[in-house]
Amino acid sequence: MKIQKKRPLTENQLAECAALKEIFNAKKESLGLTQEKAAQHLGMNQGSFSHYLNGRNAINLEFALSVSQLLEVPVTDFAPRYAKALSDLRVETLDSFARFRPEGEGAEGRINEWAGQVHVTASAYPLTSWGGHRMRDPSSDQIEGENDPNFIGSTEQAGANGYWVAMQGTSMSRAIAPCFPPGTYVLINPDVYEFQSGKFYLARHSDGDYAIRQYMREAGADYLVALNPAFPTIALSPEWSIVGLIVDARMPDL
CATH class of the missing domain: 1.10.260.40 (lambda repressor-like DNA-binding domains)
Incomplete structure (x- = not known):
């Protein structure tokens, strides 16, 4: 991998x-x-x-x-x-x-406990287009619609370079949860370097294609698994890179 x-x-x-x-x-x-x-x-x-x-x-x-x-x-x-x-x-x-001002030996409560x-x-992150500039280079300051960017809030943390993107296709759709129907907004944390079997990730192929899949490790081998059984399981190879962790998902306007 x-x-x-x-x-x-x-x-x-x-x-x-x-x-x-x-x-x-x-x-x-x-x-x-x-x-x-x-x-x-x-x-x-x-x-x-x-x-x-x-x-x-x-x-x-x-x-x-x-x-x-x-x-x-x-x-x-x-x-x-x-x-x-x-x-x-x-x-x-x-x-x-x-308001918070450190005084004496310590403080009552933490400064980042806001309401x-x-x-x-x-926890506001920009919404980017599938395959867009932010998706290709998350550390870039440029985002689509930078003159009027769409920021979406989340209680989950996606790091300094996190972004939202709308799910494409039906590879992660099924009748029971978890599932990600087309159009679902998913929040990507691109600054992740340890991977956990069963979690959902964004992967990129060397030809520039992207896929959201469930990462599974079995018998020492790594796989990217679609929730929709009509789509094949991808064996991780040098052509595929995991480039982000899915930390939140929601339907638009919810």
């Missing part, structure tokens, strides 16, 4: 990390923060927080919302690409969030 290596950050993503690091260094003394304390308030370890500051992890919207409140700056001060998504969901200032619309905003 071919496993995708972690993609390097784009120039824009590196610039966001650098801007956040500059803000953090400028404000940490007045806020009484170290990297260790900031990470604690954000619900992560110091190493993970450092990866965001130093350009090893791309800044996703959930983290951006958390750290913006901790540092008391708008998200757009370091991640301007999220401006439209926040504006569309009417989240314009930090007053939209439950209502803010939680949905933190």
